[in-house]
Amino acid sequence: xxxxxxxxxxxxxxxxxxxxxxxxxxxxxxxxxxxxxxxxxxxxxxxxxxxxxxxxxxxxxxxxxxxxxxxxxxxxxxxxxxxxxxxxxxxxxxxxxxxxxxxxxxxxxxxxxxxxxxxxxxxxxxxxxxxxxxxxxxxxxxxxxxxxxxxxxxxxxxxxxxxxxxxxxxxxxxxxxxxxxxxxxxxxxxxxxxxxxxxx
Amino acid sequence: xxxxxxxxxxxxxxxxxxxxxxxxxxxxxxxxxxxxxxxxxxxxxxxxxxxxxxxxxxxxxxxxxxxxxxxxxxxxxxxxxxxxxxxxxxxxxxxxxxxxxxxxxxxxxxxxxxxxxxxxxxxxxxxxxxxxxxxxxxxxxxxxxxxxxxxxxxxxxxxxxxxxxxxxxxxxxxxxxxxxxxxxxxxxxxxxxxxxxxxx
Numbered sequence: 001x002x003x004x005x006x007x008x009x010x011x012x013x014x015x016x017x018x019x020x021x022x023x024x025x026x027x028x029x030x031x032x033x034x035x036x037x038x039x040x041x042x043x044x045x046x047x048x049x050x051x052x053x054x055x056x057x058x059x060x061x062x063x064x065x066x067x068x069x070x071x072x073x074x075x076x077x078x079x080x081x082x083x084x085x086x087x088x089x090x091x092x093x094x095x096x097x098x099x100x101x102x103x104x105x106x107x108x109x110x111x112x113x114x115x116x117x118x119x120x121x122x123x124x125x126x127x128x129x130x131x132x133x134x135x136x137x138x139x140x141x142x143x144x145x146x147x148x149x150x151x152x153x154x155x156x157x158x159x160x161x162x163x164x165x166x167x168x169x170x171x172x173x174x175x176x177x178x179x180x181x182x183x184x185x186x187x188x189x190x191x192x193x194x195x196x197x198x199x200x
Numbered sequence: 201x202x203x204x205x206x207x208x209x210x211x212x213x214x215x216x217x218x219x220x221x222x223x224x225x226x227x228x229x230x231x232x233x234x235x236x237x238x239x240x241x242x243x244x245x246x247x248x249x250x251x252x253x254x255x256x257x258x259x260x261x262x263x264x265x266x267x268x269x270x271x272x273x274x275x276x277x278x279x280x281x282x283x284x285x286x287x288x289x290x291x292x293x294x295x296x297x298x299x300x301x302x303x304x305x306x307x308x309x310x311x312x313x314x315x316x317x318x319x320x321x322x323x324x325x326x327x328x329x330x331x332x333x334x335x336x337x338x339x340x341x342x343x344x345x346x347x348x349x350x351x352x353x354x355x356x357x358x359x360x361x362x363x364x365x366x367x368x369x370x371x372x373x374x375x376x377x378x379x380x381x382x383x384x385x386x387x388x389x390x391x392x393x394x395x396x397x398x399x400x
Contacts, residue, residue: 045245
């Protein structure tokens, strides 16, 4: 069987590197692209390169931004005494969508993970300490995932930030809203029971 | 809430135009891209544009190709008396993967569909007639989908190609291999019964 034209094979290989795109999706997308309007394809390629070129990390909080500092760090209407610590820049977007938070952020850039060779010195913890040094009454909300690495990182942070005497909290664990007991795993349920809230 | 940086919003809009990519996937891919190595992103954009620029339709059969005529049309080891009529260039790839066919192809470029304003004159039927004029003993296999438009197009083709006195056949309909009766719809089952094959 004659294989696909080489430029399509190359494109499939490139698209297949994307997260969540399997070999069949990559093929479908590649075939779609080579049959699209040349002008539209050029515009897409430009959007990709230009986004990559313009996006950088905020020098203060580590969020994705086009300018320094980022819009959130510059926003004077936000509660500057609150700092929410997240693992990745995209976590900020999730929290912003919830609309429930109006403070600042700090991106760690990962989680402590001895297995993967990630230690505290690989994360943006020193930068967080610097921010705290100039904001004595800050409150820290640790919003890391609740897997083993996330837990370890949260506890490490709590210990390391203790000298700053900041108020420290973690996101609540419990039942997802709208879900019923039968779909909750044992760990989530036990956390939900432990963290139960009094009803007035 | 401060919206995402503009270049990311643009990129999400571009990726969201792709088939099978919903808003959430588009967002995930865009955020992945702006956090990838700039060099890798540039290489991807280049692969997209270069594939689009180099891929054209084969002047004979209409397949996707980088040269004229395409590798299949040029392959002297293939059975040149067989022409398989398909709707889209990508259908060739599906049939080639099956490994069950070793003839030539002809891409119609669509199906007759009065609802969508697609008539016979919009398809590459005249080009097929030209090919048949110079290949008197050709056999045509019509490999269109079996929806309403596919059926209509198949029957139209059969009538229009009758003057050429070519041998004409359609792909068999029936149970997908490996599937059981209980998952087959009534139409497929009735076609499978009608097209039953004698066992020697």
